[in-house]
Amino acid sequence: MIKDTPGPDPVVVGVDGSESAAHAVRWAAKEAELTSSPLSIVHATALDAVYVPASLPLPRPYHQAVLEIGQQYLAAAAAQAQAVTPKVEVGVRLSRASAAPALIGLSSAARLVVVGSRGLGGFTGLLVGSTAVAVAAHGHCPLVVVRGDEPDAAVPIVAGADGSVESDAALALAFQAAELRDVPLVVVHACPDTIVESAWHEAAIGADWQHVADAQVAAHRTRHPDVEVRPLVVRHGPARALLHEAARAQLVVVGSRGRGGFRGLLLGSTSQALIHHSPCPVAVVPARR
Template identity: 50%
Template structure:
């Protein structure tokens, strides 16, 4: 699979949770698909202090945490080996806050993969703070994987990509086309539009067919050229008058991966993460890839 920093590792965050193990298994399959090594990373700050309740540990506290982290990485490595035998696995245990550690790892990675919630995560919080912060700041694409309780990832499902009509979606398109090509599945390009500025009393007077035709043209312009680069990828175009987040969440029900940019049309550079991306991290049924644009429009 051609992609971001070919030959660099796929990094998976490990914290001992079931969600993280699902992310490790997904990352192992992706590393095998790319022919890349898998790097398993555990940061002390990700661990629940409830495991260590003896106030008399003193100087041994760090060693207890270190041993627990190593055990968690060992279990993750076993799961990865079972999922994708033959994948080269590198292990890293570090002290520090998970977002900072994984953001640093992202500088030399193809991809960073994390679970949708870690230890101590509330059942209603479908995307943990680590996933959201990392998706906003990582130097490479980030994939957030649902655990078995919340989601699925059908191997024959399509790759879905959100296209908002802006140049910012080019990086997401590049990632999505490569993912669909590597998996030999269709690509569903979703362009959803919903104009909140339209006065409801004026809506009946508008030429909606003409507006829809213009939206279809925007999508066609964004997809132009990609067919030549990926001739084997079958593209299904979906243009709908709906809120983008809702349309993409609905499509996630049949997809194996949804790909979006970190911020959409009108996004400000200082914004941590776009509203559509955040909504998907909370509600998508399948894994979500968040791809940040760079100055040259690539991932």
């Protein structure tokens, strides 16, 4: 069912007419179906003032043409969503803002915001660099960047755990995703490769970190007892470990920042690496606000 309403919807997906956006719409529609949520499809026109010489008549106003193209993108995306999940309620929204501000604004009333991994221009990283990183850093709900091919529905969910507040929020989403899909959850504990003053100091830091992360996972296991958890402890960096596991996953979930984040740093190096390089869809989860 298509409903042309401006109200915010729990699962929001941004579209721009590209094949990457179509892939994101299909993923978002399936997620909306899994979570019994409506789907809101958004196109941001980024209408700016355009000046032309007075002697150069235009066949029709520029803004009208941009809005008409946006409506075509939305109609095509809604048809794609309906083809995948005909029972999901679909809404469409045409925003005159730029993509990042539009999606950040909608994220305050959304379950998820979903985007593709590249824009209409086809340059790898274009959409990621200008939109996904901004939404991941400033959004109020998890962001999913749909990367790679259509994922195998039988492979695990992967999540990173380091004891941080953001990590706890990421685990909550990962456990729920694994439970809804009835697949295992691989929880990656990656001990940071830091140079410390002594082997004793390194062991103390590692033990404390591992205790916090284990307690964090145990709390979520209590709430989701049917999820099969596969813990994985690695001694190299978290980005490398998660990218390796993502090659055999249908979704990788991380917090927006980890324990190593500096105060004021809006997006961590691990989440940025996954946004740009993950071979499967990646969810970046902010701390609960």
